[in-house]
Amino acid sequence: MSGDIGLWAVPVAMLGGAIRVSTPFLFVSLGEVITERSGRINLGLEGTLVFGAMAGYAVAYHTNSAWAGVLAAALAGSAFGLVHGLLCSLPKVNDIAIGIALMLLGTGLAFFFGKPYIQPVAPDLPAINLGWWSDLPQVQAALRVNVLFLLGAALAVALAWMLRKTRIGLTLRVVGDSSDAARALGISPARVRIQATAFGGALAGIGGAYLSLFYPGSWNEGISSGQGLIAVALVIFARWSPVNCFFAAMLFGAAGALGPALQSVGVTQGYYLSYAAPFVLTLIVLILSSSKTGALTGAPRELSITK
Amino acid sequence: MKDGRAPSPSFPSEGGGSLSRGLDEVSPPPTKTGEAGKAVGIETIGMTMRFGNFTALDDVSIRVKPGSFHALLGENGAGKSTLVKCIMGFYHATSGNLLIDGFDGDVKDPKDAHAKGLGMVYQHFTLVPALTAAENLVISRADVPAVIDWAAEMKALTAFMDAMPFRVPLGEPVHRLAAGEKQKLEILKQLYLGRRFLILDEPTSVLTPDEADEVLGHVAALCKAGELSVLMISHKFREVTAFADEVTVLRRGKHVGGGKVAELSHQDMAAMMMGDAKPADPAPRAETTGETVLALTGARAADRSGLKQIAIETLQVRAGEIVGIAGISGNGQMELMEILTGQRALAAGGVTVHGVPYAATRAEERRLKVRYLPEEPLQNACAPRMSVAENIGFRSFETGRAKPRFWLAPGAMRRRAEALVADYKVKCASIDSPIASLSGGNVQRAVLSRELDGDVDLLVISNPCFGLDFTAVAEIRSRIMRARNSGTAVLLLSEDLDEILELADRVLVMADGSLVYECTAAEADIPTIGHHMGGHA
Ligand SMILES: Nc1ncnc2c1ncn2[C@@H]1O[C@H](COP(=O)(O)OP(=O)(O)OP(=O)(O)O)[C@@H](O)[C@H]1O
Ligand SMILES: [Mg+2]
Numbered sequence: 139m140s141g142d143i144g145l146w147a148v149p150v151a152m153l154g155g156a157i158r159v160s161t162p163f164l165f166v167s168l169g170e171v172i173t174e175r176s177g178r179i180n181l182g183l184e185g186t187l188v189f190g191a192m193a194g195y196a197v198a199y200h201t202n203s204a205w206a207g208v209l210a211a212a213l214a215g216s217a218f219g220l221v222h223g224l225l226c227s228l229p230k231v232n233d234i235a236i237g238i239a240l241m242l243l244g245t246g247l248a249f250f251f252g253k254p255y256i257q258p259v260a261p262d263l264p265a266i267n268l269g270w271w272s273d274l275p276q277v278q279a280a281l282r283v284n285v286l287f288l289l290g291a292a293l294a295v296a297l298a299w300m301l302r303k304t305r306i307g308l309t310l311r312v313v314g315d316s317s318d319a320a321r322a323l324g325i326s327p328a329r330v331r332i333q334a335t336a337f338g339g340a341l342a343g344i345g346g347a348y349l350s351l352f353y354p355g356s357w358n359e360g361i362s363s364g365q366g367l368i369a370v371a372l373v374i375f376a377r378w379s380p381v382n383c384f385f386a387a388m389l390f391g392a393a394g395a396l397g398p399a400l401q402s403v404g405v406t407q408g409y410y411l412s413y414a415a416p417f418v419l420t421l422i423v424l425i426l427s428s429s430k431t432g433a434l435t436g437a438p439r440e441l442s443i444t445k
Numbered sequence: 446m447k448d449g450r451a452p453s454p455s456f457p458s459e460g461g462g463s464l465s466r467g468l469d470e471v472s473p474p475p476t477k478t479g480e481a482g483k484a485v486g487i488e489t490i491g492m493t494m495r496f497g498n499f500t501a502l503d504d505v506s507i508r509v510k511p512g513s514f515h516a517l518l519g520e521n522g523a524g525k526s527t528l529v530k531c532i533m534g535f536y537h538a539t540s541g542n543l544l545i546d547g548f549d550g551d552v553k554d555p556k557d558a559h560a561k562g563l564g565m566v567y568q569h570f571t572l573v574p575a576l577t578a579a580e581n582l583v584i585s586r587a588d589v590p591a592v593i594d595w596a597a598e599m600k601a602l603t604a605f606m607d608a609m610p611f612r613v614p615l616g617e618p619v620h621r622l623a624a625g626e627k628q629k630l631e632i633l634k635q636l637y638l639g640r641r642f643l644i645l646d647e648p649t650s651v652l653t654p655d656e657a658d659e660v661l662g663h664v665a666a667l668c669k670a671g672e673l674s675v676l677m678i679s680h681k682f683r684e685v686t687a688f689a690d691e692v693t694v695l696r697r698g699k700h701v702g703g704g705k706v707a708e709l710s711h712q713d714m715a716a717m718m719m720g721d722a723k724p725a726d727p728a729p730r731a732e733t734t735g736e737t738v739l740a741l742t743g744a745r746a747a748d749r750s751g752l753k754q755i756a757i758e759t760l761q762v763r764a765g766e767i768v769g770i771a772g773i774s775g776n777g778q779m780e781l782m783e784i785l786t787g788q789r790a791l792a793a794g795g796v797t798v799h800g801v802p803y804a805a806t807r808a809e810e811r812r813l814k815v816r817y818l819p820e821e822p823l824q825n826a827c828a829p830r831m832s833v834a835e836n837i838g839f840r841s842f843e844t845g846r847a848k849p850r851f852w853l854a855p856g857a858m859r860r861r862a863e864a865l866v867a868d869y870k871v872k873c874a875s876i877d878s879p880i881a882s883l884s885g886g887n888v889q890r891a892v893l894s895r896e897l898d899g900d901v902d903l904l905v906i907s908n909p910c911f912g913l914d915f916t917a918v919a920e921i922r923s924r925i926m927r928a929r930n931s932g933t934a935v936l937l938l939s940e941d942l943d944e945i946l947e948l949a950d951r952v953l954v955m956a957d958g959s960l961v962y963e964c965t966a967a968e969a970d971i972p973t974i975g976h977h978m979g980g981h982a
Contacts, residue, residue, distance in 0.1 A: 303592060303593050303595065304591060304592050304593065305584075305589045305590065305591050305592075305593065306591075308576070308580060308583070308584045308589070308593070309584070311573070311575060311576060311580075312573045312576065312584055314575075315573045315574055315575040315576065316571075316573050316574065318569075318571060319571045319572060319573045321555075322555060322567070322571040323556075323584065323585055324554065324555060324556030324559065436575075438575070439574060439575065
């Protein structure tokens with residue numbers, strides 16, 4: 139390895155890690171923002187993510203096209219979202235309970251159907267080399283950016299724009315803030331919520347495809363380390379703003395990259411504790427952003443947890 | 446067929462795209478009932494509405510002529526809101542018909558009603574709290590473009606607002622607006638949407654009399670100009686006489702009278718509303734002396750927005766005294782109430798009751814006999830989906846014996862609830878129906894029955910007569926006075942200055958989060974109090 143950059147390797151590796159690790163967080167949390175903005179919580183996204191990873195990998199393997207895999211993952215994810223949305227529209231059904239059930243169902247189905255795909259190798263998603271200007275291999279490695287990451291970043295901006303400037307965005311916010319007002323406006327809250335949950339599921343599926351088709355880039359049963367659940371917490375941290383989700387995902391990605399980065403510069407003792415960094419960070423963030431007085435600011439008022 | 450509807454012969458109707466625009470302007474499309482600039486009249490024929498086997502509306506026929514301002518009066522639970530919700534398609538009447546401009550209305554849902562030019566301001570606000578005033582206005586339109594050009598919309602909205610005699614800040618999220626501003630925005634929204642028939646369900650409940658005159662005056666002028674018809678539900682005779690042309694009175698779901706406002710006195714209307722019932726006589730004010738029950742010293746707390754401060758140097762209420770706090774809504778009354786109910790933490794200072802530090806725990810409330818009636822009781826003092834009986838039992842479900850109960854005693858709870866419901870004349874289909882299904886005034890009565898029951902040493906009440914009809918107002922006020930006479934210390938927060946002047950022994954004025962003026966009832970002078978309420982001390 140040429141170009142010893144000493145301790146600088148840690149931040150560079152963390153940046154690279156942030157870009158690589160954050161993408162699934164980003165997609166899942168963007169999907170969840172849209173779902174929660176409509177007044178529903180889908181806790182099942184962890185299951186959707188794992189199933190998306192499996193479905194994407196399997197389809198990519200059979201068609202020999204990574205993008206077909208991504209598409210399949212999105213379709214599978216939206217099917218899960220649709221099921222969640224439809225079930226929750228029934229009277230006296232709680233979205234949190236359904237979410238947990240679907241999380242278990244999603245992972246279970248993924249393991250069941252995914253058994254034959256643990257061995258085979260499916261094509262990877264392409265990456266763009268944004269580090270060409272540098273001679274340092276560390277920088278080049280860090281800036282090998284996946285197309286999905288760029289798409290996710292663009293999507294965050296687009297969703298923020300949509301929420302402010304379009305009819306769909308305003309309708310979504312109306313439904314999330316007051317079912318009564320929505321009904322008075324002639325909007326059907328159930329329909330909007332079903333669509334929003336299906337959209338959220340599709341994004342979570344894409345997040346899963348990223349895991350199996352790019353980083354780490356293979357399908358196995360331990361592919362997700364709770365990204366789907368953390369992403370739901372991220373949404374609260376990001377105060378239901380898509381652009382904040384981008385930064386929150388980067389922050390968590392960087393925290394997740396801390397362990398490997400320390401290891402790469404030769405810290406051998408205790409570095410494994412830093413693998414817990416994302417989880418500790420989740421706790422700290424949730425405690426810091428909690429409030430003793432009143433509901434969370436910015437929280438959609440129809441959410442079952444804020445009601 | 447009305448005049449403007451026949452296609453004008455000078456324009457060939459097969460004129461094609463470019464001409465059709467001009468044609469529209471000359472003659473509006475014949476399918477639309479709500480013609481631009483033309484008031485719509487409605488008529489209900491034999492409307493009946495049953496909830497289960499409870500008849501809320503019984504064969505009601507009313508007629509609102511185009512361009513008239515029609516008032517709908519009735520006691521709490523008379524069925525006024527039910528009637529207008531049937532007109533709007535919010536409920537589907539069990540039987541009966543609706544005519545719009547003489548034709549079969551056949552309104553399927555509120556959206557359909559809107560398309561036919563009908564609009565309504567509901568008793569409870571229907572604005573979206575997180576959206577700004579401008580966003581609320583735009584999204585309520587039927588033709589929201591897929592991508593909204595905010596620059597153009599804001600320009601149009603500002604122009605619309607400039608033409609109105611009252612205004613509301615467009616860029617603020619609605620949850621930050623004061624209650625009065627929300628109420629004005631609800632009405633502005635209907636005008637913005639170009640309604641031709643407007644239903645107002647107690648539209649001035651949180652407006653000051655001056656604001657109410659401004660808003661209703663504008664609406665009445667539109668009626669005079671023939672652009673709008675109005676059906677207004679109100680408990681305020683003053684507004685009815687000042688603005689309405691005609692009136693209809695409901696009692697227990699039945700149409701019991703009506704006529705031209707000019708030919709009816711307040712007594713006539715009151716007599717129609719009540720039937721043979723008599724309003725309670727005001728309880729006399731007994732001479733009382735007592736020691737201090739509630740004391741607040743150096744209290745500091747953040748206000749609702751977190752930007753301003755509530756600062757109360759000293760506030761004392763003694764036994765057998767009613768202390769009235771007057772003020773325009775949004776000047777810290779709600780926060781003061783929250784401090785006293787333990788919902789808002791104090792940054793400094795303290796509250797004592799009977800000289801004991803008080804933090805409003807359930808045990809303290811029981812020991813010191815403190816009771817509350819907060820504003821918006823359905824949200825702040827009830828579990829809306831639990832039954833009337835359960836809600837009435839909230840203060841007492843675990844007591845009644847030497848030590849707290851573990852098992853509930855449903856029989857005793859029901860009997861208590863039945864007794865209180867009868868005593869306070871709460872109108873409900875059954876004590877097992879959810880309290881949220883009660884009419885606005887009856888929720889108020891049910892909560893009062895719970896809070897005034899038994900021995901009370903300190904009673905803190907906020908706007909106790911909000912939305913109540915005049916019989917109920919007289920009754921509630923005499924109950925408060927009787928509680929005072931029997932030695933209860935009463936702190937009364939009210940936006941209704943007349944109520945304060947009628948009940949209070951001592952009047953305080955709250956403005957900008959502080960108590961800025963104090964006088965005894967004897968020296969109370971409306972202009973001086975009004976001056977301090979406006980914060981121009
Ligand atoms: N959804 C419902 N289910 C059951 N009962 C209902 C329902 N809505 C109204 N009621 C009953 O119908 C009666 C009439 O209620 P309504 O709300 O029309 O009264 P109101 O005249 O508007 O009274 P207020 O002046 O207090 O607002 C009440 O006794 C109420 O309990
Ligand atoms: Mg009503």
